[in-house]
Amino acid sequence: MSAAFRLSKQAASASSRVIPQTRNALRTVSSAFTQQARHSSSQPLYPGHVPLNWFEHAFMLAGSSYMALTAPARHDMVAAVGDLTSGPVLPALRDQMLASPEGRRILKERPRINTQTVDMQKLASLPEGTLGRTYVTWLERCHVTPDTREPVHYVDDPELAYVMQRYRESHDFYHCVVNLPVDVTSELAVKFFEFANLGLPMAGFAAAFGHLRISSAKRQRLFKEYVPWAIKCGGSAKSLITVYWEQRWEQDIGELKRELGLWDAPEAKWPKPRSES
Amino acid sequence: MQTATRKLTRSAFPCRRVRLDHTDANAPRPSPDTPGSSQSRTTHFGFQTVPEDLKESLVKNVFSSVATSYDVMNDAMSMGVHRLWKDEYVGSLKPGAKGPLRCIDLAGGTGDIALRILDHARENYADRETSVDVVDINPEMLKEGYKRFKKTMYHNTPQVAFIESNAQALSKEQFSDNTYDLYTIAFGIRNCTSIPDVLKEAYRVLKPGGTFACLEFSKVDNPLFGMLYDQYSFSVIPMLGSILAGDRESYQYLVESIRKFPSQPEFATMIADAGFAIGGMHEGKGGAWTNLWNGIACVHKGVKL
Numbered sequence: 001m002s003a004a005f006r007l008s009k010q011a012a013s014a015s016s017r018v019i020p021q022t023r024n025a026l027r028t029v030s031s032a033f034t035q036q037a038r039h040s041s042s043q044p045l046y047p048g049h050v051p052l053n054w055f056e057h058a059f060m061l062a063g064s065s066y067m068a069l070t071a072p073a074r075h076d077m078v079a080a081v082g083d084l085t086s087g088p089v090l091p092a093l094r095d096q097m098l099a100s101p102e103g104r105r106i107l108k109e110r111p112r113i114n115t116q117t118v119d120m121q122k123l124a125s126l127p128e129g130t131l132g133r134t135y136v137t138w139l140e141r142c143h144v145t146p147d148t149r150e151p152v153h154y155v156d157d158p159e160l161a162y163v164m165q166r167y168r169e170s171h172d173f174y175h176c177v178v179n180l181p182v183d184v185t186s187e188l189a190v191k192f193f194e195f196a197n198l199g200l201p202m203a204g205f206a207a208a209f210g211h212l213r214i215s216s217a218k219r220q221r222l223f224k225e226y227v228p229w230a231i232k233c234g235g236s237a238k239s240l241i242t243v244y245w246e247q248r249w250e251q252d253i254g255e256l257k258r259e260l261g262l263w264d265a266p267e268a269k270w271p272k273p274r275s276e277s
Numbered sequence: 278m279q280t281a282t283r284k285l286t287r288s289a290f291p292c293r294r295v296r297l298d299h300t301d302a303n304a305p306r307p308s309p310d311t312p313g314s315s316q317s318r319t320t321h322f323g324f325q326t327v328p329e330d331l332k333e334s335l336v337k338n339v340f341s342s343v344a345t346s347y348d349v350m351n352d353a354m355s356m357g358v359h360r361l362w363k364d365e366y367v368g369s370l371k372p373g374a375k376g377p378l379r380c381i382d383l384a385g386g387t388g389d390i391a392l393r394i395l396d397h398a399r400e401n402y403a404d405r406e407t408s409v410d411v412v413d414i415n416p417e418m419l420k421e422g423y424k425r426f427k428k429t430m431y432h433n434t435p436q437v438a439f440i441e442s443n444a445q446a447l448s449k450e451q452f453s454d455n456t457y458d459l460y461t462i463a464f465g466i467r468n469c470t471s472i473p474d475v476l477k478e479a480y481r482v483l484k485p486g487g488t489f490a491c492l493e494f495s496k497v498d499n500p501l502f503g504m505l506y507d508q509y510s511f512s513v514i515p516m517l518g519s520i521l522a523g524d525r526e527s528y529q530y531l532v533e534s535i536r537k538f539p540s541q542p543e544f545a546t547m548i549a550d551a552g553f554a555i556g557g558m559h560e561g562k563g564g565a566w567t568n569l570w571n572g573i574a575c576v577h578k579g580v581k582l
Contacts, residue, residue, distance in 0.1 A: 050525070053512075055512065056512055056516060059512075059513065059516055060516055060519075060520070063516065063517075063520035064520055067520055067521075074523065076519070076523050077520065077523075080519075
């Protein structure tokens, strides 16, 4: 699809001969959309899209891998590696979504998960044991918010970019449903789980190399308890990218786990509550 | 011969500018026109078109966000070559050769030029009376410069001062007429909204006999080299910005603003129009400008008579 766009632009000056649908799509884009000088005459296809040629792709991959390894606090670089290595797997994930009715609904409606789109107050008022209530409690216990996810930049197809974005935004649900906090060992456990369930290369790299950064005691625990659980559970569960979380807020969490084929991870250490108010 | 080469570039490669200019004129950013607003004067911000009064704050934001990684990024983007350019720039001015100078360095933020001027005067002429007023519109950049100077022998001496001001409108109380012997501005003038205003202020604060010297990115005249340079600029530099500084957009602005800057003869004419005496309209010895690295950077000089 993007190749067709590029060919259509190579004939003459940048956007005067762009096919009408594309020009309209570009026009209706929100004001957060950055204009760029596109040297290789390829135009961005969605807000935040940064089209790359093969050289730029390789350069960004090398640079962002290096930064992600040496400075893991650079979430934008970790996200960039995720985008750049997701190529072969995203079409497979999209096809999994297309194969299930729930997944098809997600692709059609393209819901986003952040504090603007999700009514946190309503979820907090749901009965104990529902997905919504469990999610809000989990966010509070771990002191995180769904607003800090880097948008997708380096995936060329808009639909596949959405699938990647959906994966990133659903990551917290994977933690929440198997009852894991956000410390390094638990994150690695979730990466193993994601790799087993979804097959994303980035999850694989994080799983393969991430444990080098933790102490050997923690690493032992990771490989002894968490990894077997992650591979068994992730491998046998339903593909979690097809789950329409926003339509299941009221569902009982036990029933949800049975339906998806999940069970809790081994017990982990949770952060202390921030204040006793 | 220079003119012939430049003509060849312009007519032989007309699509180069077209390909590089974005042409989606329907979505100007960042401020949408409000109905009834009287913002009829626009200017360029990189390849975007913005209201004139907005450009200053946009530039300020760019430099606030790049301030702490500015020097690292300069080294990474130019692979250290910017140091050679600045060395040659200050070397050609020979500050201190004819006695101590009062210098003013505009857009001087992190203090690269000021430090070179003071070191040159000290090392070559044992001159400890030359002083530099480092002026910048952006306080964060000045803070970086102040921090860097703290590591040198010039900290807390009358040889250096840091002043926050707009190059287009230097206050008459702080910067009186006919005060300075040397006015420098390195890689800063292309970020100013109105270049003629900057030149006018430069003319005002310089003494008769004082020198105006500007180091800036300029047009590369060799077409083949130009293509490589463009490829590098638009491909590698924004990527380095996103990898090293987590900020692709500021570095995209940087490479676009370089393309928007007037060519060597145009800028030389603007300098002459401000009242300065310049060399001949050609490059090199006796000329109004000197190219560095085939025109990637260029030194323009003028004298107030």
